[in-house]
Amino acid sequence: MPTNAPLNRKLRMGLVGGGQGAFIGRVHATAAILDNRAALVAGALSSDPAKSKASAPDYDIPPDRAYGSYQEMAEAEKKRADPIDFVSIATPNHTHFDIAKTFALAGFNVICDKPMTFDLQQAEELVQIVEQTGIVFVLTHNYTGHPLVRQAREMVLNGDLGEIQAIRAFYIQGWLRTRLESTGQKQASWRTDPKQSGAAGCFGDIGTHAYNLARYISALLPLEVSCQLKTFEPGRALDDYGTAIIRMENGALLTVTASQISHGRENDIFIEIDGTKASLEWHQEEPNKMYVRKNGEPHKVYTRAGGPYLGAAAAQATRIPSGHPEGYLEAFANIYTAGYEAIIQRSTGQRFETVNTIYPNVYDGLDGMLFITRCVESSRENGAWRPLRHPKLRR
Amino acid sequence: MPTNAPLNRKLRMGLVGGGQGAFIGRVHATAAILDNRAALVAGALSSDPAKSKASAPDYDIPPDRAYGSYQEMAEAEKKRADPIDFVSIATPNHTHFDIAKTFALAGFNVICDKPMTFDLQQAEELVQIVEQTGIVFVLTHNYTGHPLVRQAREMVLNGDLGEIQAIRAFYIQGWLRTRLESTGQKQASWRTDPKQSGAAGCFGDIGTHAYNLARYISALLPLEVSCQLKTFEPGRALDDYGTAIIRMENGALLTVTASQISHGRENDIFIEIDGTKASLEWHQEEPNKMYVRKNGEPHKVYTRAGGPYLGAAAAQATRIPSGHPEGYLEAFANIYTAGYEAIIQRSTGQRFETVNTIYPNVYDGLDGMLFITRCVESSRENGAWRPLRHPKLRR
Amino acid sequence: MPTNAPLNRKLRMGLVGGGQGAFIGRVHATAAILDNRAALVAGALSSDPAKSKASAPDYDIPPDRAYGSYQEMAEAEKKRADPIDFVSIATPNHTHFDIAKTFALAGFNVICDKPMTFDLQQAEELVQIVEQTGIVFVLTHNYTGHPLVRQAREMVLNGDLGEIQAIRAFYIQGWLRTRLESTGQKQASWRTDPKQSGAAGCFGDIGTHAYNLARYISALLPLEVSCQLKTFEPGRALDDYGTAIIRMENGALLTVTASQISHGRENDIFIEIDGTKASLEWHQEEPNKMYVRKNGEPHKVYTRAGGPYLGAAAAQATRIPSGHPEGYLEAFANIYTAGYEAIIQRSTGQRFETVNTIYPNVYDGLDGMLFITRCVESSRENGAWRPLRHPKLRR
Amino acid sequence: MPTNAPLNRKLRMGLVGGGQGAFIGRVHATAAILDNRAALVAGALSSDPAKSKASAPDYDIPPDRAYGSYQEMAEAEKKRADPIDFVSIATPNHTHFDIAKTFALAGFNVICDKPMTFDLQQAEELVQIVEQTGIVFVLTHNYTGHPLVRQAREMVLNGDLGEIQAIRAFYIQGWLRTRLESTGQKQASWRTDPKQSGAAGCFGDIGTHAYNLARYISALLPLEVSCQLKTFEPGRALDDYGTAIIRMENGALLTVTASQISHGRENDIFIEIDGTKASLEWHQEEPNKMYVRKNGEPHKVYTRAGGPYLGAAAAQATRIPSGHPEGYLEAFANIYTAGYEAIIQRSTGQRFETVNTIYPNVYDGLDGMLFITRCVESSRENGAWRPLRHPKLRR
Numbered sequence A, B, C, D: 001m002p003t004n005a006p007l008n009r010k011l012r013m014g015l016v017g018g019g020q021g022a023f024i025g026r027v028h029a030t031a032a033i034l035d036n037r038a039a040l041v042a043g044a045l046s047s048d049p050a051k052s053k054a055s056a057p058d059y060d061i062p063p064d065r066a067y068g069s070y071q072e073m074a075e076a077e078k079k080r081a082d083p084i085d086f087v088s089i090a091t092p093n094h095t096h097f098d099i100a101k102t103f104a105l106a107g108f109n110v111i112c113d114k115p116m117t118f119d120l121q122q123a124e125e126l127v128q129i130v131e132q133t134g135i136v137f138v139l140t141h142n143y144t145g146h147p148l149v150r151q152a153r154e155m156v157l158n159g160d161l162g163e164i165q166a167i168r169a170f171y172i173q174g175w176l177r178t179r180l181e182s183t184g185q186k187q188a189s190w191r192t193d194p195k196q197s198g199a200a201g202c203f204g205d206i207g208t209h210a211y212n213l214a215r216y217i218s219a220l221l222p223l224e225v226s227c228q229l230k231t232f233e234p235g236r237a238l239d240d241y242g243t244a245i246i247r248m249e250n251g252a253l254l255t256v257t258a259s260q261i262s263h264g265r266e267n268d269i270f271i272e273i274d275g276t277k278a279s280l281e282w283h284q285e286e287p288n289k290m291y292v293r294k295n296g297e298p299h300k301v302y303t304r305a306g307g308p309y310l311g312a313a314a315a316q317a318t319r320i321p322s323g324h325p326e327g328y329l330e331a332f333a334n335i336y337t338a339g340y341e342a343i344i345q346r347s348t349g350q351r352f353e354t355v356n357t358i359y360p361n362v363y364d365g366l367d368g369m370l371f372i373t374r375c376v377e378s379s380r381e382n383g384a385w386r387p388l389r390h391p392k393l394r395r
Helices: A024-032 A049-059 A070-079 A093-105 A120-133 A147-157 A186-191 A202-218 A312-316 A328-347 A362-380 B024-033 B049-059 B070-079 B093-105 B120-133 B147-157 B186-191 B202-218 B312-316 B328-347 B362-380 C024-032 C049-059 C070-079 C093-105 C120-133 C147-157 C186-191 C202-218 C312-316 C328-347 C362-380 D024-033 D049-059 D070-079 D093-105 D120-133 D147-157 D186-191 D202-218 D312-316 D328-347 D362-380
Strands: A011-017 A038-044 A086-090 A109-112 A137-139 A164-172 A222-230 A241-248 A253-259 A268-275 A279-283 A289-293 A299-303 B011-017 B038-044 B086-090 B109-112 B137-139 B164-172 B222-230 B241-248 B253-259 B268-275 B279-283 B289-293 B299-303 C011-017 C038-044 C086-090 C109-112 C137-139 C164-172 C222-230 C241-248 C253-259 C268-275 C279-283 C289-293 C299-303 D011-017 D038-044 D086-090 D109-112 D137-139 D164-172 D222-230 D241-248 D253-259 D268-275 D279-283 D289-293 D299-303
Touching: A011 A024, A011 A070, A011 A328, A024 A038, A024 A086, A024 A328, A038 A049, A038 A070, A070 A086, A070 A093, A086 A093, A093 A109, A093 A120, A109 A328, A120 A362, A137 A328, A137 A362, A147 A202, A147 A268, A147 A279, A147 A289, A147 A312, A147 A328, A164 A202, A202 A222, A202 A241, A202 A253, A202 A268, A202 A362, A222 A362, A241 A362, A241 B241, A241 B253, A253 B241, A253 B253, A328 D328, B011 B024, B011 B070, B011 B328, B024 B038, B024 B086, B024 B328, B038 B049, B038 B070, B070 B086, B070 B093, B086 B093, B093 B109, B093 B120, B109 B328, B120 B362, B137 B328, B137 B362, B147 B202, B147 B268, B147 B279, B147 B289, B147 B312, B147 B328, B164 B202, B202 B222, B202 B241, B202 B253, B202 B268, B202 B362, B222 B362, B241 B362, B328 C328, C011 C024, C011 C070, C011 C328, C024 C038, C024 C086, C024 C328, C038 C049, C038 C070, C070 C086, C070 C093, C086 C093, C093 C109, C093 C120, C109 C328, C120 C362, C137 C328, C137 C362, C147 C202, C147 C268, C147 C279, C147 C289, C147 C312, C147 C328, C164 C202, C202 C222, C202 C241, C202 C253, C202 C268, C202 C362, C222 C362, C241 C362, C241 D241, C241 D253, C253 D241, C253 D253, D011 D024, D011 D070, D011 D328, D024 D038, D024 D086, D024 D328, D038 D049, D038 D070, D070 D086, D070 D093, D086 D093, D093 D109, D093 D120, D109 D328, D120 D362, D137 D328, D137 D362, D147 D202, D147 D268, D147 D279, D147 D289, D147 D312, D147 D328, D164 D202, D202 D222, D202 D241, D202 D253, D202 D268, D202 D362, D222 D362, D241 D362
Parallel strands: A011 A038, A011 A086, A086 A109, A109 A137, A164 A253, B011 B038, B011 B086, B086 B109, B109 B137, B164 B253, C011 C038, C011 C086, C086 C109, C109 C137, C164 C253, D011 D038, D011 D086, D086 D109, D109 D137, D164 D253
Antiparallel strands: A164 A268, A222 A241, A241 A253, A268 A279, A279 A289, A289 A299, A299 C299, B164 B268, B222 B241, B241 B253, B268 B279, B279 B289, B289 B299, B299 D299, C164 C268, C222 C241, C241 C253, C268 C279, C279 C289, C289 C299, D164 D268, D222 D241, D241 D253, D268 D279, D279 D289, D289 D299
16 A cells, blocks of 8 residues: 555554544544545544444444543553554543543554643643654644645745735634524534533634634744633623734734624635735635735636646645535545654654644644633733743744 | 705705826716716815816816815805805815815815814814704715615614624725835825824725724624734835724624735725624625525525515615626715705705714714724724723714 | 817717616616716607606706607707717617617717617618718627726737637526516516517527627627527517527637526626637626636636736726726716717717727627527527628627 | 444445546545445456556555456456445446446446446447346436535425426536647546547536436436537547537426536536526535525525525435535545445345436436437537437436
């Protein structure tokens, strides 16, 4: 299997989470194998051992590797001759840290859903653990996996946009317009529960995606943030709307706005970036095109796989010819695929990049937790500026 | 002429401004007569008397009513048997107040470009003058003239959107990406000159449009503002980018973002409004459609003149069948047309509405100057909250 | 008035048609004066003399020039010292010829709505009359007045698209989905009446617009046509849907499709043009942008007044800066404005172009009648190929 | 594995085609396993035995099931205790028939790429073989797998659109604008070679997709066709552009237009359908939305997974929440998934639908070959009407 050379075999994947009623677990499982480079071989699919084992056949996991808990999985897999190469964590936010820590300390590579941890302290500790253990750590900020998002970052790094001065990032949804959590709907329940979701609701769940997208494309470091969080739906424990202004180190201004209460809006994460030489606009709901504009010139629409004007980053992240839409799953898979390269490098004793990775990593997870934490603090203090500088952040 | 009943004649228009190199003067002149209900009969087209007279033929103004100054025009017209019915002011910002005051005190109705005055004090004084003189005062916040913008306001007032909780208003341009003012370009020069434009640049010129659009559609009163203004183009004297967060009386959050440095962006004023029952989205660059959304239902695209689902306000503001695009001029003309009703009412001794008008009025001008003033203050104080409450503001 | 130099006065317009219930008469009257270069001074607004006179005040026409019939108008105006410079014909199709002939023979320039005549024979006769009298004849195929349509033609003529090989032109409406004519609705009644509309319904009314747009932009001459016309609405006397295939002289294939029975479709005339070097796409409902595409390059969006990449033809046809939408009225006005240049040239004894005009002319009217006639013939003969060659057609 | 109940195991897939340089083979392999209900276990990946075996590891096919030819594969698999459940055929058109016939006669279910065969005679023979052998036969007209396409068909069948009267189907590409085949590019070479592709080029490759989409959604039977095929690229052996008019049994008019020479157009298959009650519009390049329109009502945008207004067919065909784009792969997978239901039913001795299937079947393949054949005949005879009636066609 040349695509996993020099490992010459499929990667073995373990999954934590993904049991009945879950959404994101199935996405991880599907994305991970989309390019036929990995196989899901083990799982701790639920915190309820019986449910975990009952869900295993859905994922084609053999009974002997359907574990009752993630701890059991980590221990058992460690002893196998053919252990998993990595574990994917697709559980509610508050459990990420313990699971990631357990597997990292056991030497396993980790692919973790976002936000990375429950709070900032956990994030800082996880950074230390990842650095000490030397594992590969991938954070599935999946929107960075879109070919045109990678193209955007490459264009910024190449200087095609000049100096970046203004960024407007948004994530607009409507599905929590009513108190869906009061109906027992699983997705709504944990996301609006401070004990599972963390200090922020909407801003932790999706505001952090918009922030990450801005950071990923712009490669600018943040300085400080002023934030307003709102809870519009009466009785809800966490924010369901918010807007933040972030001053960047180079003087640029970034605004991040997130909503879960905008009727009929589905999953509208979009971004506009203004540079001194050109501007960019990309919308996740139509991910196969991106607008690039310069004053006095026709607006340009870049399309996925549209031609040689696209750089290497976009080309690597696409599977099918232009005009055939790729979407959410493919972008998710691109995160996995990029992680696989690092996993294979580590497995075969090669050096691998840990900081300036094309995939979001543990430092991006820290970045996100710092952002959430400071946003919540700022909002409580009437929008006071709170620092976002941190020595561990990467461009 | 039934459309001007019971006046039974065309309205007589005077124009201040609009000489060579001007853009907005021609727009006023064209919009004013689009429905053949007025004629431009007098003008003080430039602050340079010779230039003023030289420009008169372009506007079909007879020599004897081509005045050397607006003061001369006000005096002379007052003495005529067939004086102008109203004056339109299409000059740089810093001159609006004196001109408006002069004509108001002479008893003439005034149609004035925005921002209404140079500063807040002038705005408050002008409110007093308008109230005392009892003239009709129309402010050409032209984007409120679009049929679907009026539809949006009507829907909000009817409660179709429920309680309004979040508004995102934008005005994104790119034409001042370079220091165009250093080339002597007239439009750029006065707009970036604090002596002509006022305390704010981008926010005074276009941010105020976005704010006005939000206020007009939502009919919500403001409470306080926190603002960040930026000057990205080195050497420019006024802001060319900014973002403001406004807390509304009912608890809603409004964000206003304006840019003049976004490459290739032309005149992209757009707004998104979230209510408890539905959400709205409208873009000026495609003004003939508006999105209305409710969770779980197909997105709806309202089109100008699209059918009986539209209310009276939209119907009155459209001339041609659906699918034939109307644009900037027609919206501008709708402001004039609405003003004409009031002018005719005043001329024929009828009562006329002065506060809750369908056209922007002197109170909206005050609103705009208050907004600009507080935004500049807040920005200077690192984003401190500044009050926006004012007894004269209207819904 | 320099814009009418060397005539140095406004042009005087007469209007035939436009009485109560009319749509297109008002459009002509508004478009004609949009740039303040003409004044409507005379009219025969209805075939009913009383109604004609009663409608005159709506158009600001003085009583002594509100005529009871177009014949009376032609005679009376001829005798005046200040006669009209041109007459605009905005009546149902079957009356165009007699009116145009009357005014042409009286020496008046004519601006006529389309289709030009009731049948092909009339069109050929009118060509002769126009040639003999030497008048200016303008046909208001208004969609050719859009700046980006003119840009498209200029690009084709410059060879920017290479050889044109395939064209797809459409005009899709829905308003005649029901038998609106049975309700007495005026617009529907004459358009579906063979005695007023001519041999074709939908194809005469709007198919001919799509065909004209293709001919105007491509500058290709037609060879022969095969056509299918359908009447889907039971009881309707004329076609309400149709599609035609036209072989062009250079081997290109043009398809024209028109519908009046497509639910919810408003006025969707659009065109796609394939050349060997590039392709074009333009939609009337969003007239301020046009797509230009080349394999392997980003799609380009040209915008009205978007920059120096636009040619002279587009630049001349636009009034306001980019991003402020222009629409139907402005395009209509551009046809008038182009006609005015010729009218002034004739009035001042200069030579003027009569064939390769930027505005649609009498030869385009002939072209349209030939197209309609042959389409109807072909459709009756089961789609047999019918010749479209004619010595009078222009590129 | 409940999703394959009552079979209770993954389906075993064999693949013919898909070797180096192939595009569609990889798509089949990926789509087939997207829902983890099948595994690719055997393959004859190339007509060159050495290349076939060399490609096997790319697909994770064990060496002992990497066959040197499809004949060898059919024989060997027949003898196994765990034979493949179905074979997927992803080879050039001229080989489909022999391969399908071989596997069908051996009792294997077949999933075949389109067009189904090289000519009409083969198609008719294959119908007979499928009927005689009783296998499941799925044709991957993949665009019918999009949730909103299935929604469209369901709406038509429910009568939501009323009687269907006009359909406009298009497939516009640009990639064969130059003679790419002369460079040896594999995709271009076989598609433009009459010996591999069949009697039609563009119309066989993509025109047939547009026709199938129209037939699938409308459920109308065809009567006769008039067609114009063109070869614009000099030296090319097959058509690269064409348009066809199809009269349907109920009196409706269908137009099908396909291009491979439209600069910059990528994969733009789209359709507009006019019914007496409503109209529909869907574009493959933005497959997650569909326009539904009724006169006098706001245009409606249906979105994939957008809410309970969608029917069962759409709901079954979607995996992830609304607003996360699904695309080409997911639609392709939906064809497979629907086929799996029938394969499992056959394997477990249940009855299964063979004619009115939700997936395209052998009768649709016949339909396509009949369409291609008659289009080529009609085009050769100057657009003469050629019959499309056939007793085997399904609604």
